[in-house]
Amino acid sequence: MTRTEAQATTGGITLHDIAAGYERVPVWQHVTGTFAPGSLTAIAGANGAGKSTLVRAMLGEIPLRAGRIDYGGQQPRDFGYLPQARDIDRGFPLCVADLVLSGAWRTTGAFGAVNARQRERAEQCLRHVRLSGMEERGIGDLSAGQFQRLLFARLLMQDARVIILDEPFTALDAPTTRDLLHLVDHWRDEGRTVIAVLHDLRQITRHFPNVVLLAQGAAHWGATDAVLTPALLERAYGGTAMFACPMGDTPPVEPQQETGIWA
Numbered sequence: 001m002t003r004t005e006a007q008a009t010t011g012g013i014t015l016h017d018i019a020a021g022y023e024r025v026p027v028w029q030h031v032t033g034t035f036a037p038g039s040l041t042a043i044a045g046a047n048g049a050g051k052s053t054l055v056r057a058m059l060g061e062i063p064l065r066a067g068r069i070d071y072g073g074q075q076p077r078d079f080g081y082l083p084q085a086r087d088i089d090r091g092f093p094l095c096v097a098d099l100v101l102s103g104a105w106r107t108t109g110a111f112g113a114v115n116a117r118q119r120e121r122a123e124q125c126l127r128h129v130r131l132s133g134m135e136e137r138g139i140g141d142l143s144a145g146q147f148q149r150l151l152f153a154r155l156l157m158q159d160a161r162v163i164i165l166d167e168p169f170t171a172l173d174a175p176t177t178r179d180l181l182h183l184v185d186h187w188r189d190e191g192r193t194v195i196a197v198l199h200d201l202r203q204i205t206r207h208f209p210n211v212v213l214l215a216q217g218a219a220h221w222g223a224t225d226a227v228l229t230p231a232l233l234e235r236a237y238g239g240t241a242m243f244a245c246p247m248g249d250t251p252p253v254e255p256q257q258e259t260g261i262w263a
């Protein structure tokens with residue numbers, strides 16, 4: 001790689017002709033593209049298209065079958081990850097405050113002492129997702145929406161440069177989705193790189209300038225309006241494309257005036 005190429009990818013993530021799959025079956029291949037530093041990108045595609053597989057490959061949880069990933073000089077600690085809700089064990093005996101504070105593990109270590117400043121920041125993060133006063137509640141006692149807010153608070157605490165979200169708004173009501181989308185917009189404004197697996201194409205067209213659309217084992221990567229064309233949507237979703245098309249009349253998310261950790 002030339003010095004110029006290295007500079008171009010610093011702080012970004014570049015996939016070079018990667019492929020992944022399970023056992024003998026490839027899920028997708030020849031995936032090439034760059035998540036530029038500070039970019040906001042959705043990963044879309046039908047059920048089973050390989051969206052989570054792409055996330056897991058980028059996180060190093062499954063081996064690549066081909067190609068390589070250039071992390072632009074970033075380390076694992078630079079990544080914040082929100083898994084799908086179904087993949088999280090909520091039976092673990094943790095309270096809300098503990099879970100948020102676990103976002104500081106990269107500085108405290110898993111068993112390190114938490115200082116007053118970190119506690120204060122944890123309270124700020126909880127306040128920002130409207131969970132103040134719930135610090136002592138067990139995580140198993142939260143509603144799905146409250147728990148998702150809590151996971152976003154943990155990401156705030158983590159202060160990661162790259163944030164990867166796998167279906168972050170599934171099963172959430174409109175106000176919770178609006179609040180969390182507002183957080184995503186703030187992360188972009190702060191220059192963080194945000195990558196989100198999403199099913200709602202209206203959310204993608206309204207909030208995500210870039211998209212990776214997985215279809216039939218290939219990735220279509222680019223500006224959202226250039227990728228989410230009727231032809232590619234048909235290829236991705238087949239006969240269900242009309243249900244996925246971003247043509248509905250969902251009201252746009254209005255920015256909220258709030259004091260928070262960005263104030």
Ligand SMILES: Nc1ncnc2c1ncn2[C@@H]1O[C@H](COP(=O)(O)OP(=O)(O)OP(=O)(O)O)[C@@H](O)[C@H]1O
Nearest residue numbers: 022023027045046047048049050051052053054197
């Ligand atoms: N651990 C695994 N072992 C074997 N096959 C798997 C495994 N995980 C996923 N798959 C298969 O890989 C393919 C892609 O799965 P993946 O979960 O990445 O899709 P997805 O696009 O995220 O789907 P969804 O929208 O339903 O969450 C599917 O056919 C799935 O059955």
